[in-house]
Amino acid sequence: MSEQQHTPGGAESSEGLFSLVYDELYGLAKRSMNGQSPGHTLQPTALVNEAYLKVLKSGNSQWSNREHFLNFAAKAMRHVLVDHARKKDAVKRRSSGERVALDQVVQEFEKRSGNLLALDAGLEALANRDPQLVTIVELHFFGGCSFEETASALGMKTKEVKSGWVFARSWLNNHLKSELGHKIHPNP
Amino acid sequence: MDSSRWTETRRIHGAALDLPIDERESFLRLECGGDLALYNEIKSILDAESPDEFLQSPPVIEAVHLGDFDLMAEIGSGSTGIVYRAWQHSLSREVALKLLPRHFADNKERVARFQREARAAGKLRHPGIASIFGVSCEGTSHFFTMELIDGVDLAAELSAIRKGEPNSLPEANSFAYFDYIAKLIKGCADALSFAHGIGVVHRDVKPHNIMIDGNGLPHLVDFGLAKDVALGSITITDRVEGTPYYMSPEQARASQGGVGPSTDVYSLGAVLYELLTLARPYEGRTAKEVIDKILIRDPKPVLASNKAVPKDLALICGKAMERLPEFRYESMLAFEEDLQRFLDRGPILAAPPSMRRRALRFCKAQRLPVSVAAVGMFIAVSANVAAKWQATSHFVSVHIQATLADERVAVVGEGWAYPLNTDGFPTEAEPVSLGKNPFNFELPPGTWKCWFQAEGGQVSELFLVLPSGSEPLSLTTILRPTEEARRGMVLVDAGGWDANGSCPFLAIGSEIPPFWADRFEVTVDQYREFCEATGHRTPVFWGEVDLGLLPGDYPATGMTIEDAKAYASWKGKRLLSHAEFDYLLHGKMGSPYCWGDEEPTIEHRGDVLRSVDAGETLEERFLGFLKHVRPVGTFPLGATPDGLLDIGGNVSEYLGTPAFWGIGDTRLTQDTKVLEIHSSYLEIRERVDGRYAHIAHSTGSFLHIGFRCAQTDSH
Structure with missing residues (x-):
């Protein structure tokens, strides 16, 4: 990643920043979905933006670069959601307000992606072949970034991002289908 | 990897x-x-690149307030955006608000399309069409507002019916149900007819876009793909997109400019089809699969899916869904009126297709397709002969006049018809005497090889492919001395060979009698001579390119299969049967290639494939054709053991008998489809048990399909 200079502490520090973003997003997602009317649409970009503002306010100078932040935020979004989906799968859900709120977020995403755990596994498989495509999917799908934002976050041309996206989407679609043997996402 | x-x-x-x-x-x-x-x-x-919403980002909105409007709940999504129930403060009313997803906000095509939808729909004031109130933009959010229809869409109702869940429609398959859906579709037809009247074609008619209000009345929504004739079209409009299930064949083909009001007639017919049978006309795992089927197959007949459907309603549905626009209802109004006749219990206009129309559909010479699609073993599918192939007792009347080439007069002679199986193998059944010239006879439906001989020894041969229910057929045939006819031909002794185990697509047949086949594909010069002698039309592309560039010894291409048959008949000959062709491709030993086991190279079969992709315009494709097709006989390495050239190379070839080939690798059964033409394998990579199947999408003319003639050795 070209923005390595923002994380002078290396991997450990990146790890730390990641969990910071993760916690922030997790909390935001839960809060933002609470009290919203059913059928309301999730706004991942709004979440990410809000998280960014909070982190900025906290005075953490390492986040001065928004593009850099987006990379982490999108990854964090992915992990928040997949984590939650996994817990939902593993444990019988207790009736907790927070849980239910995040369930809604997962549900919103799964409308577009099918089972998030399957998508996560698909992304892992894709990462073995082409990690950059995974980052594009994270930014565009989980982070809700436009192609332009994604391109600037990755230092790529918009056109490259778009074609990478089309490929990644088809590849994943195909991968998930062949993994599950059937189409896991609903027909439009 | x-x-x-x-x-x-x-x-x-x-x-x-x-x-x-x-x-x-x-x-x-x-x-x-x-x-x-x-x-x-x-x-x-x-x-896997389907047009659905897989991984499309959840819509992003900056605020739940958009100007004068409060968004309350998402109520649906259309081709261009998400639809919300919204509250309009200034007028204290509920409206439907359609928002362009933000990730499209900087996509000019999408924004243009979104605005076009609003403008097209904004022109329409009709009780069956949701009215547009206004178009607006707040920040980067483009949206427009429209009448809120309190109800459910037809797709949801259909899904409920299928699952046996409560719904607003009368009980399925009751009289009331069929009357209700006739009224419902009539209501849609009325609204669309109105739209067509002011130059707006919807182009995305599907259950999802038909809202049913509390009174059971339909309202069309989502003019997102609408084409306003007055506004002109935008490039994206001609691209295949959206849910493919209800697309008309011309839409699926994405033919430029070919998508008019009749495309809505087709799609509304497809909705009627689903209401009648509770199944979509075509299903598939991917959009591409659905589109492929729309292009080449007819849907299962309505009555075959649901016997309870009133016959007239099934006929109305069939007429609306005709593959060629000219056979559909001439207008949405005509469709609407026929539904009214059904409701009035009067005689309807729609009738089972006549033979003439089937024949027209069959061999309609189309302009060269925008792109020549498939390669390999070409099979173009006859549109609708399909279900008519089930054996029935209806004989077909045939009239054949035999003349001599040099005298052009009728001659005394005899004629026989030999029954063939569907792949062109002789069957055990006895030949039928056809009487004397002129021959008037009746034959059961099926494939026949007719053979005529004059007293002077001149002969001719032709295949009759007769679907059941065919209207009387009238033909002429030209008899020629065998030594003249067989000039340039090679005798192929296929004795002892049958297809059993050799080809998974061929029915098990008896031996193929020895036959003569042209050593080369028919050339441009030969075909030109035929056109000049008989006044027969020349291939369409001859009129549109610099013909001086076309060498006379190139294989003749660009004609329809009917043209090829006409040429053969003029020569006193016929085309190859499917069985004969397969024998030539693989020989007695069932070799992978017609020349044996050696892997193919350009020296064996040429490189015509490249010409298929040569360009967008006819001129470009023609130049590609000139570059990559070779004069007949250029590839001696590709010769069959009998010395026939280009069977497995250079251009593809039309055949004279239908073949029941699989779509993909599934074999069709006799009651599904008759496939009329196919040809030599240009493309030999996709092996299906040693055979190469591919499907061409049209019975039109192709730059890379030619033909050669054949004649049975003796009868």
Whole structure:
């Protein structure tokens, strides 16, 4: 990643920043979905933006670069959601307000992606072949970034991002289908 | 997968995506060379590019307030945006608000389309069409507001009916149900007819876009793909997109400019079809699969799916869904009126298709297709002869006048008809005497080989392919001395060979009698001589290119299969049967290639495939054709053991008997479809048990399909 200079502490520090973003997003997602009317649409970009503002306010100078932040935020979004989906799968859900709120977020995403755990596994498989495509999917799908934002976050041309996206989407679609043997996402 | 291979995969995939759907296949084959694994990998990725919402980002909105409006709940999504129930403060009313997803906000095509929808729909004031109130933009959010229809869409109702859940429609298959859906579709037809009247074609008619209000009345929504004739079209409008299930064939083909009001007639017919049978006309795992089926197959007849459907309603549905626009209702109004006649219990206009119309559909000479799609074993599918193939007792009347070539007068002679199985193998049944010239006879439906002989020994031969229910047929045939007819031909002794075990697509047949076949494909010069002698039309493209560039010894192409048959008949001959062709392709021993076991090279079969992809315009394709097609007989390495050239190379070839070939690798059964033409394998990578199947999408004319003649040795 070209923005390595923002994380002078290396991997450990990146790890730390990641969990910071993760916690922030997790909390935001839960809060933002609470009290919203059913059928309301999730706004991942709004979440990410809000998280960014909070982190900025906290005075953490390492986040001065928004593009850099987006990379982490999108990854964090992915992990928040997949984590939650996994817990939902593993444990019988207790009736907790927070849980239910995040369930809604997962549900919103799964409308577009099918089972998030399957998508996560698909992304892992894709990462073995082409990690950059995974980052594009994270930014565009989980982070809700436009192609332009994604391109600037990755230092790529918009056109490259778009074609990478089309490929990644088809590849994943195909991968998930062949993994599950059937189409896991609903027909439009 | 190593990284260079991955890069290659991505490169080819990206390049294929830039091509129209029907050109991707041939491009892919070309690019992948003989690398089947690479081909399969990329093909499955391409096929997975469906138009659904997989991974499309959840819509992003800046605020729940958009100007005068409060968004309350998402109530649906259309082709261009998400629809919300919204509250309009200034007028204290509820409206439907359609918002362009923000990730499209900087996509000019999408924004233009979104605005076009608002403008097109804004012109429409009709009780069956949701009215548009206004168009607006707040920040980067483009949206428009419209009448809020309090109800459910027809797709949800259909799903409820299928699952046996409560719904607002009368009980399925009751009288009331059929009357209700006739009224419902009539209501839609009325609204669409109104729209057509002021120049707006919806182009995306489907259950999802038909809202049913509390009174059970339909309202059309989502003019997102609408084409306003007055506003002109935008390039994207001609691209295949949206849910494919209800697309008309011309839409699926993405034919430029060919998508008019009759495309709505088709799609509304498809909705009626689903209401009648509770099944979509075509199903498929991917959009591409659905589109392929729309292009080449007829849906299962309504009455075959649901016997309870009133026959007239089934006929109305069939007429609306005719594959060729000219056979559909001439207008949405005519469709609407026929539904009214049904409701009035009066005689309807729609009638089972006549033979003449079937024949027209069958051999309608179309202009050269925008792109010549498939490569390999070409099979163009006859549109609708399908279900008519089930054996019935209706005999077909045939009138044949035999004349001599040099005298052009009727001669005394005899004629016989030999029954063939569907692949052109002789059957055990006895031949039928056809009486004396002129021959007037009746035959049961099926495939027949007719043979005529004059007292002077001149002969002619032709295949009769008779679907049941055919209208009387009238033909002439020209008898020629055998020594004249067989000039340039080679005797092929196929004795002892049958297809049992050799080809999974061929029915098990008896031996093929020895036959003569042209050593070369019919050339441009030969075909020109025929046109000049008989006044027969020349291939369409001859009139549109610099014909001085076309060498006379090139194989003649660009004609329809009917033209090819006419040429053969003029020569006192016929085309090859499917069985004969397969024998020539694989020989007695069932070799992989017509020349034996040796893997193919350009020296064996040429490189005509490249011409298929030569360009967008006719001129470009013609130049590609000149560059990559070769004069007949150029590839001696590709000769069959009998010395026939180009059977497995240079251009593809039309055949004279239908063949029941699979779509993909599934064999069709007799009651599904009759496939009329196919040809030699240009493309030999896709092996299906040693055979190569591919499907062409039209019975039109192609720059890369020619033909050769054949004649049975003796009877």
